Amino acid sequence: MRPQTALLPTDEYIRNNVVFTKNTHQYGDVTYFGRKFFYRTSSGAQIVATLPFLKPEDRDLDSVDTGLFPRLTDALNLFDALGSSRYPNALIPVSLAHGEAAIPTGLGKRVLEVLARDLVRRM
Numbered sequence: 001m002r003p004q005t006a007l008l009p010t011d012e013y014i015r016n017n018v019v020f021t022k023n024t025h026q027y028g029d030v031t032y033f034g035r036k037f038f039y040r041t042s043s044g045a046q047i048v049a050t051l052p053f054l055k056p057e058d059r060d061l062d063s064v065d066t067g068l069f070p071r072l073t074d075a076l077n078l079f080d081a082l083g084s085s086r087y088p089n090a091l092i093p094v095s096l097a098h099g100e101a102a103i104p105t106g107l108g109k110r111v112l113e114v115l116a117r118d119l120v121r122r123m
Contacts, residue, residue, distance in 0.1 A: 001040040006076060008037050008069075011061035026061050035061070035069065042080045045089045051075065 034050040
């Protein structure tokens with residue numbers, strides 16, 4: 001995909017190229033609150049995001065009508081503005097949130113060692 005290009009994948013595209021399945025239900029029918037799309041930002045980052053369903057017809061994954069998603073352009077402009085130079089294919093707010101939520105490597109290693117030792121002692 002060229003920079004600043006978006007793709008609204010159809011159900012058939014998802015089945016043939018993303019999740020190989022013979023399931024008869026539409027992809028994400030009961031588990032997703034929105035329509036997945038792919039976007040290559042102006043800097044070349046590749047983003048997979050979801051646009052919320054606003055109306056019942058938005059759920060039709062056989063349609064690639066971008067008019068069903070009136071805020072798509074706003075979302076794409078935000079992705080262009082919020083791309084991370086620190087992590088490829090990431091957005092700054094997501095990178096910052098992950099950094100706050102993640103357990104630091106050293107601490108995580110120590111916690112797992114303590115838990116493992118405790119588990120071994122109990123066996």
